[in-house]
Amino acid sequence: MERCCGLVTDKKEKVPLKSVEVDVQVQGHVATVSSTLLYVNEEEHPLEAVFVFPLPAECALCHFSAKLGDVEVVAKLQDKQKAREEYDDALSSGKQAFLLQESEQSPDIFQLNVGSLPPEQSAAITLVYISELAMQADDALRFCLPAVLNPRYTPRDVDQSQMATITSVPADAVPYTLAVRAHLSSPQPISKVESNCSLEPLEYLNSDKTGAKVSLSSGHMFDRDVELLFYYQDAHKPTAIVEAGQESTEPGYLMKDPIVMLSCYPEFPASVTSSLASCGEFIFVVDRSGSMDCKMHSGKDAKMRIDSAKDTLLLLLKSLPMGCYFNIYGFGSRFEHFFPKSVEYNQKTMDEALAKVNGMRADMGGTEILQPLKHIYSQPCVPNHPRQIFMFTDGEVGNTKAVLDLVKLNVHSHRCFSFGIGEGASTALITGLAKEGSGHAQFITGTDRMQPKVMQSLRYALQPAVKDISVEWTLPDGVSVTTLSPPLKVLFHGQRALLYAQLKGESPGNPEGSVTIQYSLLDQTVKNQLNFSLKPAGGTGVTVHRLAARALMRSMEMEERARGPEAKAVREKLLELSLQSGVSCAHTAFIATHKASGETVQGPLLHRPVPTPGMFFGGMMPMAMCCSAPMPQPMRQMARSAPRKMVANCAAPMARMFGGGGMGRKNIRRGGMGGKPLESASCVPPKAEMDGCMEKEASLPDEDFDMEPESPQITDPLLQLISLQKATGSWHMDSSLAKVLGTTEDKLAKGEPKGVDKAVWATVLALIWLHGFQLKARDEWQFVAMKAASWIQAQKVGNISQCVEAGNALLGCTVDQKTLGL
Known part of the structure; x- marks a missing residue:
């Protein structure tokens, strides 16, 4: 059975984009990126290809050109409205035209129109942008080439006609190839280059290692953004x-x-880094939209995003210092909070919060971040407890600029740490939240674990500035x-x-x-x-x-x-x-026109949306691609009505994209090229291909579902141990602790030194187990261990050395007292 996922129409027309080649020139902290997109029209009529794609949020787009055979046409930058009108006029008069513009709502989404490409002709489109490289926690500079673009959720109060219509397909169904080459030049020697994708070996260009080149291995699958990490010596040198x-x-x-x-x-x-504050108001804001019910990655044993977020909340709640304040928000189409206002962290409030975390589901509809943030900012800050917001989201929102404006307006009352979960998270949103909120951004992609990155940010939140x-x-x-x-x-x-x-x-x-x-x-x-x-x-x-x-x-x-x-x-x-700078903004667009001959091109102009790779239901085929297919009955029972997610609808009028213009509006009004009506190619598949496809108005992953999965039991031994810790940092002696430690309660009791408090003995054993069996995960349990060591020291135990020695003998470890922080 053939797929109908935006790659072909019912007439089997092909997608015109064939390849994307990217050349990255890195100079210190800056990257200049040149992307060349090769289009070929293999159809019998001239066409208009429409490609909505992501770029880094803060990039400076500064060049756009088209090469048609031996002729190169360089685009000019002008007022967006004028550019759209010129584009429409060019198509109406038989010229070839090219339009490149930024989204009205999010600075990390761009739209490219290749208009009136004649049959059997090719066009090589080149766009150039410059971008600052983000600094990572391990001193690496991060370059990210966004490849995955998920449909963005449209909030209730945003005009949907102003939003980009994103045509997405599964990673293994993208019809074009990607090649990436990077050349590096730095004042400091280049230590290494790492990536989440397969790379060819790094090649140094000189003896002092200040120049190098590397490239993406062939056969890249569009199942992830391309991330390159550059490591320089003397990274802190101004x-x-x-x-x-x-x-x-x-x-x-x-x-x-x-x-x-x-x-x-x-x-x-x-x-300085060892000096940690013991105060603060910590507000954890967790995305509970339907797309959080996708898997973290496509590999074996991948967790659902919502389950990984719940594990992370457990770790955070156990790591907070006694006496601080906290609250937890969940958001989707609506939002809710665990407590009416932030509460003091103690055993009672921690237990209440953990019980509610255990019941969290990805059941709150779409992704509306603005309203919970407004509610948080409306709450008075706790005196002498700096407010720290931790935002967890897969970042599929449509009103990014409005969200960032709000964060910047309230920057003096808080810091914001942001976490982009899964492929396709909006770089504009995740990096913008951290930048405007004076925090730190983290992206959890591929097989990354969320917990170590979040704990790293918690350490930043507790350290001096x-x-x-x-x-x-x-x-x-x-x-x-x-x-x-x-x-x-x-x-x-x-x-x-x-x-x-x-x-x-x-x-x-x-x-x-x-x-x-x-x-x-x-x-x-x-x-x-x-x-x-x-x-x-x-x-x-x-x-x-x-x-x-x-x-x-x-x-x-x-x-x-x-x-x-x-x-x-x-x-x-x-x-x-x-x-005057040649850098595009929300009010400008690049426009290029070319007239290959003096004759008007005859025939209907076909619309061809170019799909981008998208992640749906953990890698399943997106169910809104076949626009007119009826929804199977089981899916009707699962899906809610009244969707607001932007669906990839190939048959929808393309004229309303990107601020409602630039898509051949005058052509439609004038009756098309040469007086003939325009054809609009829809994805209406044969009846046999309708299985697994939802009807046009079916909801995508960010909508509610009737079936609510049960919360999985904790199976990770580390998380099991951490879940047993008290808010003070201690553990109690019981059968649950014995099971995690791999022994019995009777053996623990027999090995207990005389005169030692049971809670002290249990806490020493837990610390030894962490250092002896979970050392690789130290970044995750470091605060848990610090709390435990501080609690033991506060008990003023006289025979702690004997206790540690007995614990090592019981568990078969050789961890010394100093390593335990005792």
Whole structure:
């Protein structure tokens, strides 16, 4: 039986996109990415190919061109509305046209229209963007090429006509290939390159290892985003890079003057990282939408996302310090909270919360993050307990910009740590939450375990921060500086800041300037002075300029949304900056037109949506791809009605995508090319192919289901042990503990040293077991062990050495007392 998943129509027309080739040029903390998409029209009529695809959230899209045979057409950047009209006019007059634009709602989704591609002709589309590389907890720089794009949930209050229609298919059904090559250049030697995908061996290009290249192995499956991790020596060394301005640019423009990019990534010594706060208000916000009932990955023994989240909550609740405050929110189409307001952490509240965690299901419909955040921010903060929000979501939302605006508005009252669960999580949402909330972002993809990454973020939340940050410039007479980045007030462990500044004016000769970055960390003052040339050698390019422009435009976009109807002046400045820098924004689009001959192309123009890989039900075939197929009766009983998830509907009018235009609106109104009506190719399969497909209005994974699965029992011995720990950090002697330790309660009682309290004995045994049998998972249980050791020390046990010796003998371990923290 053939699949009908957006790859072919009922007439068996083929998807025009054949291959994607990506070249990544990495220079220090920045990547310049060139993607070439090869389109071939193998049909009898001219077509319009529509491709909705993800890009990194903060990238600066700066080039778009099309090569038709030996002719290259370079696109121009202009006002989005004008670009759409020009695109429509070009198609109506028989020209070939190409349109590239950013989504109205989320900066990590773009749409490419390849219009009026004649039969048997190919077109190589190239787009170039620049992106800052995210810093990881182990000092790696992370480059992510988003490959998976799941349909985004449309909240109730968002106009669905403003949302992109995403055509998704399973990973093994994507009809085009992907090739990725990366070239690295760094001031510091390159230690290694790692990836979640199979790579060819790393090849160094020079003896000092400051240059290297690597490529993705052939045969890549679109079952995950492509992640590359670059490791440099001296990762914490601050840098100041100066890029010369463009001589041809008019004075007064950003691109005319030199731009400085400062990198600040403070190193936290062990004396600081070991200092953990014992206070705080911890709010855990957990996605309970239907898509959380998908598997974490496609491998063997993969857990459901919701079950992994529940295991993580167990670990977090056991790791919190006594006396702090906490609450847990679950959200979907609606939201709920465990307690009316944050409660003090003790045995009673912990037990209550764990009982509710055990009953959590992925049963709350769609993914609406905005409302629970509004409720959290409306609650007064607990005095002397800094608020820390931990957000867990698979990130399939449509109103990303509105969510980030809200987080930024409340940044002074909290920190936000975000966790993107599974493939296809929105990079704009996950990284944006952490950036605007001064926190840290983590992505849990492939076979990654959620628990160690979350505990790493908890450690960051409890550690001191870099404060009193100052940036002072020393420049010669006649030269001034304008900072383009928001003021840097605080930096937490794991955070790196890239700051941009514009140098204005001139000074004779070839003068130098310097910048001093100073900050305090606990009782220490750290000062770094960086010298740089005010007139760097020519040929430095415009990479830093465009990143600075992108950073400035993001701030202006937020200001524009905040001002609402009074934002006309901001919008005009934003549009001007976008056009003069060549970097697209929400108000601009790239447009290219080409007329191959003087004759109008005859025949109907076909619409061909190009599918992106999507993850549904843990890798099952998406059930909304066959748009007009009736839903089988068993699925009717499972699925709710009234869906709001954006379905991939090939037969839907494409004119309403991306702000309601740019999809041949005038062609439709005018009756198509040459006076003939446009054909709209729908995915209506033969009757035999309807099995497993839902009807057009069927709900996707983010909707409720009637059947509620039972919560699985904890089978992981580590989690079993942790589940038995008390809020104080101690364990009680009972048969459950004995079972986890691999013995009996009688043997534990016989091995107990005389005069030792049973709880102390049980807690020492638990600590020895963790160090002796679960050392590889230390990142997960480190706070559990710290609480246990602190509790034992508070009991002032006189014969603790004897206790540890007896515990080692009983469990067959050789863990010393110092290792246990005793």
